[in-house]
Every structure is written in C-alpha cells, then in structure tokens.
Amino acid sequence: VTSDAQVCPQCGETGAPGATFCEACGADFAGTLPSIVGPSCVECGAGHDEIFDGYCGNCGRKQPAERDHLVEVIDGVAAVTDRGKRHHHNEDHFAIGLVGNTMIVVVCDGVSTTDFPEEASLLASAAARDSLIAAIEAGAIDIEAALVEAVAEAQVAAAGVEQTPNGEGPASTTIVATVVRPDRSDDQIVSSWTAWLGDSRAYWLSEVDGEVAVTQLMTDDVIGPSISRWLGADADNTIPNIAAFEHDAGGRLLSCSDGLWKYVAESEQLAELINRLDPDADSALDLAEALVGFANHEGGHDNTTVVIAQS
Numbered sequence: 001v002t003s004d005a006q007v008c009p010q011c012g013e014t015g016a017p018g019a020t021f022c023e024a025c026g027a028d029f030a031g032t033l034p035s036i037v038g039p040s041c042v043e044c045g046a047g048h049d050e051i052f053d054g055y056c057g058n059c060g061r062k063q064p065a066e067r068d069h070l071v072e073v074i075d076g077v078a079a080v081t082d083r084g085k086r087h088h089h090n091e092d093h094f095a096i097g098l099v100g101n102t103m104i105v106v107v108c109d110g111v112s113t114t115d116f117p118e119e120a121s122l123l124a125s126a127a128a129r130d131s132l133i134a135a136i137e138a139g140a141i142d143i144e145a146a147l148v149e150a151v152a153e154a155q156v157a158a159a160g161v162e163q164t165p166n167g168e169g170p171a172s173t174t175i176v177a178t179v180v181r182p183d184r185s186d187d188q189i190v191s192s193w194t195a196w197l198g199d200s201r202a203y204w205l206s207e208v209d210g211e212v213a214v215t216q217l218m219t220d221d222v223i224g225p226s227i228s229r230w231l232g233a234d235a236d237n238t239i240p241n242i243a244a245f246e247h248d249a250g251g252r253l254l255s256c257s258d259g260l261w262k263y264v265a266e267s268e269q270l271a272e273l274i275n276r277l278d279p280d281a282d283s284a285l286d287l288a289e290a291l292v293g294f295a296n297h298e299g300g301h302d303n304t305t306v307v308i309a310q311s
Contacts, residue, residue, distance in 0.1 A: 078285035085300030093121040095129035102181035111172035120171035124154035147195035172232035174198025195240035214271040259304030284308035
C-alpha cells in the first residue's frame with residue numbers, strides 16, 4: 001500500500017490515491033456516508049453493508065422491498081398497495097391522476113402464474129393513467145372512447161414485458177380504470193366511467209340514512225375460479241367492458257384488487273365493514289389503510305390494493 005492511498009473509514013478497503021469515496025461501499029473518505037447509502041436491517045440493526053439481495057447477512061431477515069407497502073396521495077385520492085402475508089412479491093400496482101376536478105384511478109393485479117406479473121401491473125397501470133390524463137387534458141368529451149384507448153395502451157405495455165424461455169407464460173394482469181368528475185351542468189351530480197378486464201373491482205360509496213351504502217360498478221370477468229379476460233401477450237379480447245353511472249355528489253370511489261374483496265365478496269359485506277371502520281377513518285388515506293389492514297388481519301393471503309377517491 002502506498003503512502004498516499006486512501007483507506008475507507010467504513011469498510012477498511014483501500015482506494016486509489018486522490019479518490020474521494022470508497023468504490024466498495026460508497027463511504028466518503030472524509031468519514032461521512034453519502035445519502036445513497038441504504039438503511040440498516042429492520043430486525044437486528046446491522047449496517048447497510050450487511051444487506052445482500054434483500055436479506056440481512058447477519059440475522060437472515062428479509063428486508064422490506066419498495067413495493068411491499070406503497071402509498072400515494074393527491075388531492076382527494078389516496079392509494080395503498082401491500083404485499084400481504086403469504087406472497088413473496090407484490091404483483092399489484094395502482095396509478096392515480098388528477099386533471100382539474102377529474103380523478104383518474106387505475107388498479108392492476110398481476111397474474112401470479114405468469115412471468116413477471118409485477119412488471120405487467122406496474123407498466124399497464126401507468127400506461128392507462130397516462131393515456132387518460134393526456135386525453136382529458138386535450139379536452140376529450142367521450143370518456144368511454146378515452147377508456148378504450150387507455151386500456152389499449154395498457155395492453156401494449158403488458159404485452160411488451162419480456163417472457164422467460166420455458167417460463168410460466170406471458171406476463172398478464174387485470175385492470176380496472178375509472179374516471180370520476182362532477183357533472184358539467186349540475187354540481188350536485190358526479191359521473192363515473194369504469195372500464196375493466198378481469199376481477200379487480202370498482203365500487204361507489206354513498207351515504208344512506210347516516211351509513212355507508214356500497215354499489216359495485218362492474219361485474220367480474222370470471223369463469224369458475226379463474227379470470228376469463230386479462231391484459232398480456234396471450235390475451236384474446238382486450239376491448240374492455242365499460243359502465244357509466246351518475247351519483248349524488250359527496251360519495252367516494254373505492255377501487256381494489258381481489259386481495260380485499262375476496263374477504264367481503266358481497267357489497268353488503270363490504271358496506272358493513274366500512275361502517276365499522278369509518279368512525280376511525282377520517283380521510284381517504286385512513287380508510288384505504290384500514291381496509292388493507294383488515295385484509296392482512298384476515299390472513300393476507302394475497303397482495304391487496306385499495307384506492308379511495310373522494311368526489
């Protein structure tokens with residue numbers, strides 16, 4: 001070792017003369033760590049340099065991945081997705097948007113028995129959301145046509161996910177996309193348009209006699225226990241079903257994956273659950289987190305995504 005070599009204060013590795021940071025661990029040779037250094041182990045507190053491929057080399061604990069629990073909030077819209085307790089990866093994803101007073105909500109549930117379902121759900125949800133934002137910003141009047149185009153863009157995104165040779169099959173995902181906006185001629189009325197393929201759901205929550213009532217805005221594409229329509233390279237028919245409704249202002253949209261609704265499959269059951277939770281759910285985010293928490297409490301057998309949009 002030459003006299004002008006740098007010795008890392010964090011890991012002890014030797015660096016080139018004049019180097020300002022350690023190429024082994026990223027530490028600053030002045031003795032401070034850069035902001036890109038990862039967190040310590042959530043179980044034993046071992047340093048970031050003990051974390052390898054998502055696991056702690058000291059205690060073996062799997063570290064939380066970015067998608068294990070994701071939250072996003074924009075004005076009036078709160079989205080939560082969670083890995084649950086039984087899956088190793090979160091194959092759900094959401095995408096939300098706001099254009100003026102028009103809300104856009106997309107939920108996708110990657111099909112676990114296909115290659116890279118987590119990529120299919122991420123890319124498809126973002127593609128649909130971005131397509132709808134562009135259409136609405138351009139002044140689209142025909143929301144149903146905009147939804148058909150958005151799902152077509154989502155199909156292109158999902159079908160483009162790389163397939164593994166001899167793998168499980170082309171990446172696939174469900175989709176439910178909803179646009180909600182006040183009626184242009186009556187501010188006491190809110191209109192919603194929902195497009196879907198598969199069994200991710202959209203509901204409308206309204207107040208009736210002081211309690212929440214739930215209306216399902218679509219019907220599942222299922223045959224027996226399996227979905228009959230989806231997005232992906234092997235999908236036969238990707239033209240979505242579309243349903244349009246008018247609602248009294250002040251209601252809420254609830255979109256979710258089957259990680260939630262399979263515990264409360266009937267609208268009446270979901271309404272009963274929300275009425276139990278609502279006193280403690282003061283905001284859209286509170287309710288979304290409470291519903292995800294309920295699914296995990298019931299066993300967390302699947303990934304769960306919940307989006308609440310307040311009209």
